[in-house]
Amino acid sequence: MTPKAELLLFLASRNLLVEDIKHYLFRGYFVVLDRYVDSSVAYQGFGRGLGKEVVEKLNAFATDGLIPDVTFYIDIDVETALRRKGELNRFEKREFLERVRKGYLLLAEEHPERIVILDGNRTVEEIHRMVVEEIERRWKFDG
Structure with missing residues (x-):
């Protein structure tokens, strides 16, 4: 598997996922994903060396430009x-x-309003x- 093929496969899958969840987002639902655009930038852009801007x-x-409201990066x-x-x-x-770790940390530095380490x-x-507290801080829930 080449780095480009790997990226394109992930992006094809992500496109299908976004098409599935868009209607939920536009109706006000919260959608939680375990990996999304920042993962591709870190893994394929930095890790595989394809470049941040390209990814x-x-x-x-x-994704039709759909970016997350918040990304939680668990750093270790x-x-x-x-x-x-x-x-x-x-x-x-190794x-x-x-x-990949350096990529995530750089992204967090560039987007401190969106990426929580x-x-x-x-x-x-x-x-x-910590995740629950950050979500509660950003959004108010009834109940």
Whole structure:
């Protein structure tokens, strides 16, 4: 699999996903995704070396310019992540993950109003609490 083919496959899938969820977004629903445009920029733009600008332009085309209101990036150093993971796949080589992490951190620096960095050394419960608090801070809910 070449880096370009990988990106194009992810973007094709993302386009279909966006077409499926648009009507929910436009009716006021919250939609939660585990990966979206920032992931492609970090993984394919930085990690695979395709370039941030190219991936951003193709993401905009594939998603009709739909960007998330908030992205939660759970940051952890690569050594700890690799130790926790155990068996590695093609996405989990140390050098690749270092480039991906740097990409996410750069994106967070460029978009501090939208990208929230969470400490991946925290417990699952603490991270969940931080996500809920940030969502409650950004949006008010009835009830």
